[in-house]
Amino acid sequence: MFKEPSRTVGRMNDEPRWLTAEEQLVWRSYIEAATLLEDHLDRQLQRDAGMPHVYYGLLVKLAESPRRRLRMTELAKYAKITRSRLSHAVARLEKNGWVRREDCPSDKRGQFTILTDEGYEVLRRTAPGHVNAVRQAVFDRLTPEQQKSLGEIMRIVAEGLQPSEAGADLPWLR
C-alpha cells in the first residue's frame, strides 16, 4: 500500500508485512465498494424515507422484535453501534414519531425503544424501494456462489471484530 516488501535475509525483521499487490487490489476494491454502497443506500433512504441507512436498520430490528421493542443496549448490540450513537439516533426518531421510549419496570435504569404504528407504516411504505436498491446494487450482480461466499467472508470478518460472546469470561484463552 505504501512500500515494497523487504527482501531482508538473515537478520531480525521489524518490517511490517505490507500488503502484496494482489491484496492491495482486493482491499482497494473492498473500500471502494463499501464506500459507494453505503453512500448509495444512505442517499436512497434519505430521499425515500427521510433517514440514513443506520436509522432504517434500527427500525427494522425493532419491527422484528417481540412487541416491537428492545432495550437500548440490546438494540445497540444488534446494530453494531455505540450506545451513545443510539441515544442520539433514538432521540431523532422519537422526534419523528417513529419510535417512543418506555421505562423498564424491572430495572429502573433501563429504557425500551418501541416502534410506533407510524414508524411501522414508514417501514412498510419504504421497504420495497430499499430491498430493490439492495438487489440492484448487490444480489442481482452476483452468482449464487458469490453470494454464499460473500456471506461466509463477511461473517468471518464480523466475528473477528466482536467482543466474542463465547469465552468472554475466559480472556486468557483468547
Add this chain to the structure above:
Amino acid sequence: MFKEPSRTVGRMNDEPRWLTAEEQLVWRSYIEAATLLEDHLDRQLQRDAGMPHVYYGLLVKLAESPRRRLRMTELAKYAKITRSRLSHAVARLEKNGWVRREDCPSDKRGQFTILTDEGYEVLRRTAPGHVNAVRQAVFDRLTPEQQKSLGEIMRIVAEGLQPSEAGADLPWLR
C-alpha cells in the same frame, strides 16, 4: 427482510422481490462486518494518526501520485467521495499541515492538493500500524481463495455503482 414472498399466481404481481432467508443472512453479515470494520479502522487511525480512515486514504492517494499532487476532482473520484466532502477534508488536512493547495496554472478554476513532507512523514509513521490492523481484521482470517473471491465480488459491486465511464454518453444502452 420484512415480509414473506407472495405466492400470487395468475395475476400481475407488484410484490417487491423480498430477500430470501439466505439472502437476508448474507446481507446482515455484510452490514455488520462493514459497520464493525469501518468503525474499527476509524478508531485505530484516529488514535494513532489523528484522522479518520477516509482522510488517511486521501493522503495515500496523494502519496502515490506523481509529484504527490492531484486535482480536487480527481482525488474525489479516486476516493469515491463528493467534491464537497473533499473540500472540507482538505481544509482540515491543510490546517494540520499535512497537505497544501496550489492553483492550477492551466485552469484558473482548478486546485491541486499536494502532500507536504510533514504529511508524508505522518503516513510513513502510521502506515505499519494501519496495515497491521487491516491484516488482523481481514486478510489473516481469510483463505487465499476467499481473498480472491472478495476482490472479485467487491469489484463487481463497485462497478455497478459508478457512473460507468464507458458508454456514459450512451445512456440508452445501459
Add this chain to the structure above:
DNA sequence: AAGTAGAGATTGAGAGTTCAAGTATTGGAG
C-alpha cells in the same frame, strides 16, 4: 446496612458529512 464498583443510558461539545446554493472560469454556439 452501608459502601462501592459497574451497568444502563444520556448529554454536550467538537468534528465530520450532506445538501443546496454560491462564485469563478471555461469552452463552445451562434
Add this chain to the structure above:
DNA sequence: CTCCAATACTTGAACTCTCAATCTCTACTT
C-alpha cells in the same frame, strides 16, 4: 466577439457521530 451552459471548487447550515463526562440505579462485598 458575446452569450451561456457546464465545469471546478467552496461555503454555511443542518444533521450525524464521537468522545469524555455525568447521572442513576444495581449488585455485591464486607
